[in-house]
Amino acid sequence: MHPLERIINKAKENRQRIVLPEATDARMLEAARRAVDENLAVVVLLGDPAAIEKAAQAQNISLQGIQMMDHGAHPRREEWIAEYAEKRKSKGLTLDQARETMKDPLFFGAMMVHQGEMDGMVAGAVNSTPNVIRASLHMIGAQEGIKTVSSCFLMIVPDCPYGANGVLMYGDAGVVPDPNEEQLADIAIATAQSMEALAGVEPIVAMLSFSTYGSASHPLVDKVKKATEIVKKKKPDLKVDGELQGDAALIESIGQRKAPGSPVAGKANTLIFPDLNAGNIAYKLTERLAKAEAYGPLLQGLALPVNDLSRGCNARDIFNTIAITSVEAQAVKARRP
Numbered sequence: 496m497h498p499l500e501r502i503i504n505k506a507k508e509n510r511q512r513i514v515l516p517e518a519t520d521a522r523m524l525e526a527a528r529r530a531v532d533e534n535l536a537v538v539v540l541l542g543d544p545a546a547i548e549k550a551a552q553a554q555n556i557s558l559q560g561i562q563m564m565d566h567g568a569h570p571r572r573e574e575w576i577a578e579y580a581e582k583r584k585s586k587g588l589t590l591d592q593a594r595e596t597m598k599d600p601l602f603f604g605a606m607m608v609h610q611g612e613m614d615g616m617v618a619g620a621v622n623s624t625p626n627v628i629r630a631s632l633h634m635i636g637a638q639e640g641i642k643t644v645s646s647c648f649l650m651i652v653p654d655c656p657y658g659a660n661g662v663l664m665y666g667d668a669g670v671v672p673d674p675n676e677e678q679l680a681d682i683a684i685a686t687a688q689s690m691e692a693l694a695g696v697e698p699i700v701a702m703l704s705f706s707t708y709g710s711a712s713h714p715l716v717d718k719v720k721k722a723t724e725i726v727k728k729k730k731p732d733l734k735v736d737g738e739l740q741g742d743a744a745l746i747e748s749i750g751q752r753k754a755p756g757s758p759v760a761g762k763a764n765t766l767i768f769p770d771l772n773a774g775n776i777a778y779k780l781t782e783r784l785a786k787a788e789a790y791g792p793l794l795q796g797l798a799l800p801v802n803d804l805s806r807g808c809n810a811r812d813i814f815n816t817i818a819i820t821s822v823e824a825q826a827v828k829a830r831r832p
Contacts, residue, residue: 702737
């Protein structure tokens, strides 16, 4: 079964409530229509119902069976505005400023996720990545034990013997430009969680560098070594090793030669890049040269699931991201005590 098909089927098994705050965008409307028709999720279009209906009519998209919610008339609106103002009081946010911010469906949608009224949010077709992250951090905050919001790409490489039969997770390839060792450790832990939730396999995490086991000496190598130590301390049961070069991480014969005894070398399915330069270049080269499917950037490190879209996305991308966000929401619930 194709990994994405597995994700879609899993989403359908236990439908989650996903809010779409960019509800007048034609791609969002098309994706919502498909998601409801295929019983993928309980989709809520957030915004002015009249504007949503007008946009849907212009695209000849039926809204039958799709929930709409007017954030301007939500019964808990004032309560949530007060809560947001109190939460950001130390940052100088006033009640009037909080009220103005909460007029934005993006921020209100993130608050709905925080309050448990929604299980996840998908945005970014209209809003920039920094805006999506800002709304998510302000309302939802970071996951316990993780201070860094980052991203990962689910890579599906055809006819590939590496990773989990060609399925790999790349992190971070979209958000944090130059992580320090603590941030890199957070990225590794979050990406491992993403691999387990979305691919359904045990994550085997390689902390990548241009050096393997001290073959080169440089502060950039030291950063990866220190990050690896932090991950091992925080998550002793996680299969993680580094520093490893890309070939040592993926190819068993090279891994055995360069890193004998490593539990990861030659077996890695979760690749952690030392910075955004490396991660972004690697995912784009993999996508083009290996004709891989790349799904992301998927946000990670938040307490609850929110996913960002490329502003060049299409309705199919949004549909797939709704499925991914639903499966992540299932995983969050499964981790709760």
